[in-house]
Every structure is written in C-alpha cells, then in structure tokens.
Amino acid sequence: MRAATPLHMFVVTLRCEHSCPYCQVSRQSKDRARYDMDRATASKAIDIALSAPAPLIKIEFQGGEPLLNFDLIRWIVTTAKQRAPQRFKTLQFVIASNLALLDDEVLDFCAEHDIHFSTSLDGPRDLHNKNRPRRGDNSYELAIAGIARIKDRLGSDKVGALMTATEASLDRVEEIVDEYLQQGLDGIFLRPLSPYGFAMRTRQFHKYRGQDWLQFWKRGLRYILDINKSGRHFPEFYSSLIVRRMLSDEPIGYVDLRSPAGTGLGALAYNYDGTVFASDEARMLAEMGDRRFELGNVHENTYRDLILSDTLVSAVADSLTQTAPQCSTCVFEPHCGADPVYHHATQQDTLGIKPLSEFCERQKGVITHLFELLEHSPQDAAVLRRWAS
Ligand code: SF4
Numbered sequence: 001m002r003a004a005t006p007l008h009m010f011v012v013t014l015r016c017e018h019s020c021p022y023c024q025v026s027r028q029s030k031d032r033a034r035y036d037m038d039r040a041t042a043s044k045a046i047d048i049a050l051s052a053p054a055p056l057i058k059i060e061f062q063g064g065e066p067l068l069n070f071d072l073i074r075w076i077v078t079t080a081k082q083r084a085p086q087r088f089k090t091l092q093f094v095i096a097s098n099l100a101l102l103d104d105e106v107l108d109f110c111a112e113h114d115i116h117f118s119t120s121l122d123g124p125r126d127l128h129n130k131n132r133p134r135r136g137d138n139s140y141e142l143a144i145a146g147i148a149r150i151k152d153r154l155g156s157d158k159v160g161a162l163m164t165a166t167e168a169s170l171d172r173v174e175e176i177v178d179e180y181l182q183q184g185l186d187g188i189f190l191r192p193l194s195p196y197g198f199a200m201r202t203r204q205f206h207k208y209r210g211q212d213w214l215q216f217w218k219r220g221l222r223y224i225l226d227i228n229k230s231g232r233h234f235p236e237f238y239s240s241l242i243v244r245r246m247l248s249d250e251p252i253g254y255v256d257l258r259s260p261a262g263t264g265l266g267a268l269a270y271n272y273d274g275t276v277f278a279s280d281e282a283r284m285l286a287e288m289g290d291r292r293f294e295l296g297n298v299h300e301n302t303y304r305d306l307i308l309s310d311t312l313v314s315a316v317a318d319s320l321t322q323t324a325p326q327c328s329t330c331v332f333e334p335h336c337g338a339d340p341v342y343h344h345a346t347q348q349d350t351l352g353i354k355p356l357s358e359f360c361e362r363q364k365g366v367i368t369h370l371f372e373l374l375e376h377s378p379q380d381a382a383v384l385r386r387w388a389s
Helices: 024-028 039-051 066-087 104-113 125-131 139-154 173-182 197-201 210-229 237-247 280-287 303-307 310-318 340-347 358-376 378-388
Strands: 007-011 056-062 090-096 115-120 159-164 267-270 275-277 294-297
Touching (some): 039 056, 039 267, 039 303, 056 066, 066 090, 104 115, 104 139, 115 139, 139 159, 173 210, 210 358, 237 358, 237 378, 267 280, 280 340, 294 303, 294 310, 340 358, 358 378
Parallel strands (some): 007 056, 007 267, 115 159
Antiparallel strands (some): 275 294
C-alpha cells in the first residue's frame, strides 16, 4: 500500500506582486519587507518538516506571491536537500504561484532541482481576469504564458493548475474545461469556493449554495466523461479521488477526505513569521482573526510538540467520521472524510452539524452520482475506473 505524502507549506512571503484592493498586507503596513520569512525561521521550519516520520516529504512554497522571495526559496531548497540525507528523506518541491514573475533565472533553478509549479486558472480570459483582478487586467495572459514557458523548459508534467468556481463560473463549465484542454493541462479539479481569504473578503463564498456547485460539477463531469470516451485521457480530479477511495484500499493523500482528518497529520503550514498552523486553510482563517488552529511556533516547538498539541489532538479526535453523529451511521462514510477547519469556519463547530453542512451536502451528491454512473452507465464506469487506477 502506498503511503500518502505529507505536505509542508512554507509561506515565504505574504506580499503580492501587485496591489489589489483586497490585499491585507498593503492595508496593514507600508513596511512590506516584514512580511517575508527570514532564514532563521526557514531553517527551523526545515528541521521540523524533516522530523516528520514519512520518508517522502513534499515542500510547497506559498504566498502572497512566493516568487517575490525567490532568494529564500533557493536557500530553502538547497538547505533542505543538504539536510535530507542525514534524515533518510526524499524531497519534492512545488511553487504555488500566479507565474507573473516567472523568468529564466527561476526556470533554470527549477530545472536543476526538479521543482514543480502549481498555478491558478479559472477558465477563459474574461472569467479568470474577473476572478483574479490585477492592475493591467492581465492575470490570464501571465498565467497562460507562464504555463507555456514551464512546459517548454521543464516538461509538461511540471505544471498543474487549479480552478475555483465563483458565481460567474456556474453556467460556463464547458468553456472552463475547453480552456484547460487548450492549454494542454492533464486534467481539471472542479473546486467549489472555500470559506477563507479572498472568497470571504469579496463575499463570493455566500453567492451560491452547495446544490448550485453540484449542478456545475455534474454538468462538467458529463462533458469531461464524453471527452474521455472520444479517446482523450483527461480526468476530473475530485471524481478520480473519490472513485479511487471507493474501488481500492490505496490512500488518496487528500487532506479533506480522511478520517481522522488530514489536518496537521497530512499537512502543516509554516507562516512567514514562524507560526505553525494545522493547514493552509487554518492559516487563512488566522488572517481573518480566528487562530483556533494555531499549533505553535518553529522557534519554540518541535515536530512532536506541534503534532501532540492539545489544539491538534482535539481537532483530530473530533474528526473521526466513524464515531461522529450522522457520519457514523451514514452509508457514504467509508468514502468520505472530515474537514474540521471548514466546519469550524462555517459553523464554529469542528465536528460539524452535518444536516446543515454544505461539505456533507456536496459529498452526498458527488458520491451518489458516481455510484449511479458506476452502476448504470458501463461506458462512463470504464472511464472512471481508468481514472482510479
Ligand atoms: S456524507 Fe455527510 S454524514 Fe455522510 S460521512 Fe460524509 S460528512 Fe458524514
């Protein structure tokens, strides 16, 4: 059985490479340099990440825009690679970036160290630029140009993109899928909005309900399955995760679909100032003023302190679907998971009040629909089984 790879997210800077009206940092201070992680903090975070028991560790660089602090990324990669053999660890690196600052120096370093990129692509130009406002109105052009440069220089498997469905996306799923196909991306994750950060600051999160997203996802999945049936391998990643969960005993490595929750156990987020959170969502929640999932600080705590902190232990204990009200008697429980950060953010209850939970509503809708396809549609089932393998 494969082990899931734990994710260690280094928020190397909270700065953005442009000023938009929503930027916390530009509102908070003119002294933006103080939102950069320093080497002493990064060094401690590396040691904590390398103390995790898994032999394979994934380090992801986040921001703000992490390429604004590329010197530190370079230092962390080389330092972590120097220290990893003493701990018998293998490392993977990912930079989560909008690609606006991508240049030859960055690409050369990433080629030398086998670094992957993750970016955002919400769909066609007008939709992407509307969702991701930027001075110059060129977020889409920069993302597309960056994806092409990475594919050309590093290889097509070195860049992935994530989309987030806003209200403006709901009736455009085919166009969004076509955009991904046109850019030569290897699949799509039809993601709903999360109740953190930008989606909350812009009030987008409340503009549609769980059922609206389910209709969007079902329509998109229909379109994607038909594309696959015509011979092109192009998975919808959330479906493939759930189907793999249904049809195999392989761990899927997706933090929000585990029981106990993957929060903290499958991912840790090291903020620029050394604060450690149980996930990147927990960090975003803290930026909104709620520090419920703050586990400690790299300058004061060890990996063991963080993992055994009362905050994490109680969140994980509350997250067991096998014993949670509603979940323990739910037919979907073996294929589902817990998301204590989401439920705390939306209901102030880490366990979650499932009859009122959009997470639960989406899970029931997705799993039911996938079961129906597996049971009643042999051609669709064949595609889904391929995605799961
Ligand atoms: S579908 Fe809802 S009730 Fe069932 S296991 Fe998932 S979260 Fe719990």
